[in-house]
Amino acid sequence: ELKVEQNPLFLSMQEGKNYTIYCNYSTTSDRLYWYRQDPGKSLESLFVLLSNGAVKQEGRLMASLDTKARLSTLHITAAVHDLSATYFCAVEGAGKSTFGDGTTLTVKP
Amino acid sequence: GAGVSQSPSNKVTEKGKDVELRCDPISGHTALYWYRQRLGQGLEFLIYFQGNSAPDKSGLPSDRFSAERTGESVSTLTIQRTQQEDSAVYLCASSRQVRDTQYFGPGTRLTVL
Numbered sequence: 630e631l632k633v634e635q636n637p638l639f640l641s642m643q644e645g646k647n648y649t650i651y652c653n654y655s656t657t658s659d660r661l662y663w664y665r666q667d668p669g670k671s672l673e674s675l676f677v678l679l680s681n682g683a684v685k686q687e688g689r690l691m692a693s694l695d696t697k698a699r700l701s702t703l704h705i706t707a708a709v710h711d712l713s714a715t716y717f718c719a720v721e722g723a724g725k726s727t728f729g730d731g732t733t734l735t736v737k738p
Numbered sequence: 739g740a741g742v743s744q745s746p747s748n749k750v751t752e753k754g755k756d757v758e759l760r761c762d763p764i765s766g767h768t769a770l771y772w773y774r775q776r777l778g779q780g781l782e783f784l785i786y787f788q789g790n791s792a793p794d795k796s797g798l799p800s801d802r803f804s805a806e807r808t809g810e811s812v813s814t815l816t817i818q819r820t821q822q823e824d825s826a827v828y829l830c831a832s833s834r835q836v837r838d839t840q841y842f843g844p845g846t847r848l849t850v851l
Contacts, residue, residue, distance in 0.1 A: 671845050726840065728773075728780045
């Protein structure tokens with residue numbers, strides 16, 4: 630059974646700081662997704678990572694994938710308040726995605 | 739174009755009643771997924787449909803839960819004899835093909851009293 634663990638589950642950071650969210654998974658997969666969810670809203674796709682060493686960046690967010698270590702990271706650079714949300718990673722296996730429990734990020738001024 | 743839509747947006751029901759939740763996927767998307775999200779938690783996979791293949795029902799928590807999909811269009815998730823632990827947001831997503839990026843609907847918030 631595929632298990633996906635995210636840490637930290639809660640993250641409070643100041644504007645302008647950098648931080649990394651980690652996503653570990655238990656079995657081999659070649660596809661990993663990052664989603665964002667704002668309070669009371671649905672999920673929005675951020676990144677799809679398809680191969681070992683894949684790196685994708687958009688704005689202040691950068692995601693990477695190490696399939697050998699079964700690890701993905703979501704790095705936040707110079708955080709701003711607008712990035713406050715819950716971030717989920719999801720790992721694809723057998724046609725369906727298994728989600729982590731999410732990391733709730735709060736960016737304070 | 740239009741995104742994934744779900745109805746109703748909110749549903750309050752009494753314990754023991756049946757409920758039906760609806761999902762309209764993005765046109766042309768062959769894969770459709772249902773998830774459950776309890777308050778403050780991650781997404782729990784329920785079922786997915788891919789084209790005309792048999793659905794993967796491996797995530798359905800009990801035989802009170804069932805889902806149908808008409809071709810590559812609308813899907814309904816039915817919960818019979820609802821229980822309080824069924825209270826959650828039920829999210830539907832669709833993708834062009836299975837394994838592609840999923841696009842999520844706004845969800846149906848179900849409250850069982």
